[in-house]
Amino acid sequence: MSTFPYFPHTEEDIRQMLERIGVSSMEDLYADVPADFIFKGGYDLPDSKSEQEVRDLFEALAAKNPKLKVFVGQGSYDHYTPAIVPNLLSRSEFLTAYTPYQCEISQGTLRYIFEYQSMICNLTGLDVSNASMYDGPTAAAEAMRMAVACAKKKNTVLVSKGLLPNVIEVIKTYAKYYGTVIEEIDLDGGRTSLDSLKALIAKGDVAGAIVPSINRYGIIEDLTGFADALHEAGAVLAEYCDPSALAALKTPAEWGADIAVGDGQSLGIPMSFGGPSVGFMACLKDYMRKLPGRIVGQTADASGKRAFVLTLQAREQHIRREKATSNICSNESLMALFVTIYLSVMGPKGMCEVNEKSTAGAHYLFNELLKTGKFEPVFPDKPFLKEFVLRPLVDLKALNAKLTAAGFFAALPTEEGYASFCVTEKRSKEEIDALVATIKEA
Amino acid sequence: MKYYDKLIFELSKPGRAAYTLPDNGCPKANIPAGLMRTEPAVLPEVTEVDVARHYTALSQMNFGVDTGFYPLGSCTMKYNPKINEEIAAMPAFQGLHPLQPADTVQGALEVYYEMDKALSTITGMKRFTLNPCAGAHGELTGLMVIRSYHMSRGDLARTKIIVPDSAHGTNPASAAVCGLEIVEVKSGANGLVDVESLKPLLGPDIAGIMMTNPNTLGLFEKDIREIAELVHGCGGLLYYDGANMNPLLGMVRPGDMGFDVMHINLHKTFSTPHGGGGPGSGPVGVCEKLAGFLPAPRVEKLPDGRFTVVRSAETAAGQVSAFMGNFGVIVRAYAYILMLGRQGIKLAGKYATLAANYIKESLKDAYKLPIPSVCKHEFVYDGLIDDGSATGKPGATTLDVAKRLLDYGYHAPTIYFPLLFHQALMIEPTETESKETLDEFIDVMHKIAREAAEDPDILHCAPHLAPIGRPDETAAARNPILKFD
Incomplete structure (x- = not known):
């Protein structure tokens, strides 16, 4: 017999409540609903579960989402969240x-x-x-x-x-x-x-x-x-x-x-x-x-x-x-x-640092990627902060597959066929170097 | 609750900081000065201790479902299970970028797919999009689907939508944002849509009707079959506002009643926390012939059992949110559905209806009950029977009753809505409240009614025990102070 931790009703409670209302069953509370609209079937849902079973199920789902180092922005940015x-x-x-x-x-x-x-x-x-x-x-x-x-x-x-x-x-x-x-x-x-x-x-x-x-x-x-x-x-x-x-x-x-x-x-x-x-x-x-x-x-x-x-x-x-x-x-x-709360924690100085470090990381990656010979600039003289695009000189689809296998999400193909990159303050030089090394080898 | 009068800016002292960041080891890069701001943004300079104490103090001036009974009508303030919070916070969900390749987010896509299926079986619809971020956003999306359907048939004259006078304010507002002209249909004396008033409104210019069933009086629109036949007969579609879906869980499915499009509020019916006004989630479900019009992106299951994201579709009504809605909210709601399972979901609606009728019958000796018939998840009183005006003092209003409830440790019901009654007091207890909780609330409501009859001034000055008394709202609107200077 399942228990339902969010339903407090005992049989005696239900009886007393129905009595106060003046009806004999909970179904009577739906007497105004045309009979053929009352749903008599069963839902196509699994049986009720214990909290532990629900947790296990989601852990199994979570295991299907491999952890990637994110080097893409395009509207969603991997900045650090203070605890x-x-x-x-x-x-x-x-x-x-x-x-x-x-x-x-x-x-x-x-x-x-x-x-x-x-x-x-x-x-x-x-x-x-x-x-x-x-x-x-x-x-x-x-x-x-x-x-x-x-x-x-x-x-x-x-x-x-x-x-x-x-x-x-x-x-x-x-x-x-x-x-x-x-x-x-x-x-x-x-x-x-x-x-x-x-x-x-x-x-x-x-x-x-x-x-x-x-x-x-x-x-x-x-x-x-x-x-x-x-x-x-x-x-x-x-x-x-x-x-x-x-x-x-x-x-x-x-x-x-x-x-x-x-x-x-x-x-x-x-x-x-x-x-x-x-x-x-x-x-x-x-x-x-x-x-x-x-x-x-x-x-x-x-x-x-x-x-x-x-x-x-x-x-x-x-x-x-x-x-x-x-x-x-x-x-x-x-x-x-x-x-x-985030802005209170970071303050004016922290926000400047987030931008400085993201900018530094992004420019470092930009320069290192050009050195691989696998990309060339699209807009060489235009200023950027943490995000940029490059024109790939290699097959981007094949590169994306290799990057994913190596644990990176980077070089997102854009509608124009460019590769989009982003570096936040969360990414270290070592992580950037590892990404560049993977691209070099690809 | 203790009054606390600081703003975070008032704790600020230059030189303090609450952050730490690692040195990423990359050389500094410069951006042309002409693109940079000339003055740093004014933000607080505080320590982590300041932040912790300040926001804890603010939280202590707030009332949530965990604080106490929250019978706010049409808001379905049921208990928010804690396991759902832990699951939504799993790094393997929170750390996912929305544009990652499908192969790397199969677990997340499975949540979308299974949630679509679960909502479909619960509501009797064919297919859901989970992309809308709130109830009103779902309404707008659903209306876009309706308009897309008519447009796809070259039926361009259908630019009017029928909305009952008892509808939530979002219904006409969403219709206006969707470029539709609103035609209001009156309620009859029984609080239901009056079929005879509806008939003359129907014609070749009608895109559809928006119905809330049960409606905002908590009444089941028992003529829904005839209404559906009439609206379909004139070529219109039926939209179901799922804000009041909770009492139908396990009992009635909108799809079986003839509705073509609906939204459901995961933050109401499926227990995700309201967060002080959001994030919510307003999935939209449709019948089979409308499935192609649901917005992009969509999750599809491939023949090999894997999941993929279809980012655009020719017939789609469009794209309505940044990516695929409030994933974190969807995960919580899916966990709730799994926990209750087929057995628990069947019980929730009945228990919610039982609780509402129990309160309704228990207080009708002290509060005017304009519509005495059986209700669903909520019902409406029209103020006090004895408002105390016999004492020679001004009578106590619904606002006064609401404010007095705060003194007794309750959140107030929804007040002055629906607009059909002048002193509306709309009560929705939900299924998660025990008989003891309901009995205590009933006792307090009786006590307040006695106070009103004997000395309405006690109510006029309420709340007496909240962190603040009634604020001067007129001054706030006349001389708006909208930021800290």
Whole structure:
């Protein structure tokens, strides 16, 4: 006989409860359901299991995922996670709470969201951050909708061909149904072309543009002139950023951006096969009331104690229904806490070091790979941080198979046929040398 | 709960640090100064001890399912098993890059495949995508599938969606994001969709209807067969909002009721923790004719038994998230399903329904019960029967009752939703709460009703024992302070 540790009901409890309700069986509670809708079959599921059996089963599944040293980014980055971050996240008061609807007993959640918003503002240089989005690509899709909302009566949003492929895909998906026209800004020498942007603006109807701060080739974009060109046409600039790199790079505010979005995964969140992550979204104060999602604000209670609440809720679906700025309800709150604790642990100095060490490692690998004679540069003079692409001079598929067998995930083939690499501060010189040696021998 | 008034920035002191990083031994590389920020980002400079104490203190101002009973309607705050946390944290899952070759992630892909199968048998649908990251994201994805289906047939006029007035706010909002025009259908006096009101709305411009069954009053839409026939008859599809699926576990399958598309909230029905508002997961299931429209990427099983990822598909509705959704949440939910197994899943819905009806019958002497019929997982009171206004003081409202509950160590129910009643108090106990817990809650609700009748001011000033009293929300909105300066 199985036991069910999450069901407290004894037979006597059930009898007493049914008696209070005034029915004779639990099935009677479904008397309003047409009889032929009652499911009389059995589920095609295994028998209930003990905790130990479940653990064993997952250990067997885990054993089918060999451990690889990761040298690829493309939207998911293997940065180091300080031990204290998951430890604090596991506190059940954070983990098992719902959205902070009852603010008097949710000050913990509301305070960390306020801290999170502050940190996102400090990284981007912008005025207002929301409480989080699902991930980077969906945040970019929301930026597309927000651009249309900001620039009234214009319905075209420009997206750089340099954005990561999954970011473009998700934007296009949202646009297809929402009815927004998407035009792609060409690249020139591996960077988003200002000329192409201007030519598209000249065609009219442009509500905004979404461009990366670091693009799909790992190249750091130079956005000089972008904001001016868009603002002159009454359009907004949204920048898609890696928040880890924002600790080092020129901020969206410094480039003149109105909106910044991106994926918070690079702030120490485990890759976890792609999720959960957290999307971030910030904007200038002028556009605050167009921002989707929850926002936490500071106020006080009647006795003057500093207090935090969900605010500006007239933007949201539970109040405005179809007129809301977005349909988002659940977000990625716990991952916003992750990012907040990570950034508290790393501080300004730690974040600089993460970027310096990643940059050093990536440039070392770049140079060593060229020495193997199996790759050549695609964009030789363009600056990069932790990620770059090379043109393979050997069969990439065969190389990938050898790398996997040797325990490396590297040289990811891109749509263009390049090999994409990434080095974070987690990778040592010895690991990089081992990767290069494997490639040499391949 | 103890009030604690620091922000992490206020603990900061230049020169302190909580991190250590190894020297990776690579020579320094330079990036042109013009691309670098001019000022370092303002972030806290604190030690690890500061971080540990600060966030522990913050957690102690929070209430979770492990803290106590959390009868928040439509949120299904069931207990979150601990084994699921350990499994999701296994390095062989957490360390996987989402773009790794399929051969190196067979264990992860098997989780997707088996979870798709498990959800399909539980709901009676044909195929699921696990890519949506939350319930509302699932709604949007499901509506995209519906629109793709109509578009694929050249049936381009179907741009309207019917949404009941009792629906969750996300339903009309998701439809708007999907480019659909919302047509609202009224509920009848019995709280159910009124079939006669529905009929005139149907036509060649209708993409479908979004139904929550049981609905937000906890009532089973007993006319669902006729509604399905009518909507299908006009060429529309039926969308099932699975936010309220919990009471149907083991009893009714949406697929058998005629629904074509549905989403389910793994963070509700399948016990994954809500994390203060996420991460969730909102898988979308479809009937056979819609399977080709599910978004990419998808996991497929090859004839040799291995699993692969199909990254794009011609007919797919598109790509809705960065990779394949919240894998860490999916793993937890799969562990929960395996633990309960075929026997346990069959019991969960009945126990949830039993608990809700038990509370409903136990408090109707003190709280107005506008719809007395049998409920499912949740039900709605319309405020107090005696709000104390006979004392000459203003009467106690639902908000006051909710705030007073906090003093007694409970999370409050959902309040002022659904919008059909002015003083709505929506209670959902779930199957993981014992009769003793329910009895204690019932006693406290009675006590609060007596307090209201005798002196409603006790309730007006509540909470008295929480870390803060009621904050000034008007001031927060009028003069927004949204970051630390």
